Amino acid sequence: MILNSRQRAAFEEDGYLVVRNFNSRERVNEARSRFEKLFRGEFETGLQPDEWNWRFGITDASLTRQICNGWKSDRAIARLVLDARVGRACAELMDWPGTRINQDNVIWKPPGARQVGFHQDNTYQEWVDPPSMITCWMALDTTRRDAGTIEYVRHSNHWPVQTRKFTFHAPDDYHEALKFTAGELGIDAYAIDPIEVEAGDAVFHHGKTWHGSGQNHSGQPRHTVVSHCMSSDSRFHADKVGPIYGRYKKYGSTEMDESFFPVIFRKDGYRSPCLESLTET
Ligand SMILES: O=C(O)CCC(=O)C(=O)O
Numbered sequence: 091m092i093l094n095s096r097q098r099a100a101f102e103e104d105g106y107l108v109v110r111n112f113n114s115r116e117r118v119n120e121a122r123s124r125f126e127k128l129f130r131g132e133f134e135t136g137l138q139p140d141e142w143n144w145r146f147g148i149t150d151a152s153l154t155r156q157i158c159n160g161w162k163s164d165r166a167i168a169r170l171v172l173d174a175r176v177g178r179a180c181a182e183l184m185d186w187p188g189t190r191i192n193q194d195n196v197i198w199k200p201p202g203a204r205q206v207g208f209h210q211d212n213t214y215q216e217w218v219d220p221p222s223m224i225t226c227w228m229a230l231d232t233t234r235r236d237a238g239t240i241e242y243v244r245h246s247n248h249w250p251v252q253t254r255k256f257t258f259h260a261p262d263d264y265h266e267a268l269k270f271t272a273g274e275l276g277i278d279a280y281a282i283d284p285i286e287v288e289a290g291d292a293v294f295h296h297g298k299t300w301h302g303s304g305q306n307h308s309g310q311p312r313h314t315v316v317s318h319c320m321s322s323d324s325r326f327h328a329d330k331v332g333p334i335y336g337r338y339k340k341y342g343s344t345e346m347d348e349s350f351f352p353v354i355f356r357k358d359g360y361r362s363p364c365l366e367s368l369t370e371t
Pocket of ligand 1: 195197225314316
């Protein structure tokens, strides 16, 4: 076990868990130094990420910059998001036999960049069987409330999954989906916790935990790398094929190929063989 029983109980109760000093200063600096290149389309491995939502000179400069599956393009990102310790902690918190990467996010929120709408990650998991995830959110800078850090609704991991999808990127009111859902559920009081941590700290959140982030009103950028994980036993849903990750579904099969969804930790010691050369230093 890398997490103790008190940490596991706090995660179960609150829906998130802060782990201090999870990543070394060296790993954090190495990953942060890759952001500029990634968003300019200079990919170390030669492979494109799956989603590249912000480009210099093209995309609205006020938006939060996001790349999905930067691990395919850059080994420094891969070393963080495919770390066996991430997988082990996720398996312990979710009581899984092991962990696969579902997707990663490389998030860059410069001063002034706008908000990310509140959501539950599991709302977007209908293409996976079982449709459940946990996330390891890794800070590469000091994060402060006014710098658009991630915010969690404490205990909302005990709420049902909202199936309706609201605006994700820069909605006018980033709490809109949360307010709507709480109203539907008849919940009129809840606590929103902004996460103030240091570079190297990590936060694990359950796929049902409501979260989002506000505008960056500070003068400092926020760099974050996120590992969204699922059970090592996960398969594609037989009928619900997602628009992006459905590309990796084989005809007539629900098997998930480990080249696209590697197993990053399993209790029996297995890790997908492709990870060795990808994450070596
Ligand atoms: O860092 C953010 O602003 C949002 C991250 C997020 O939505 C997630 O990690 O699931």
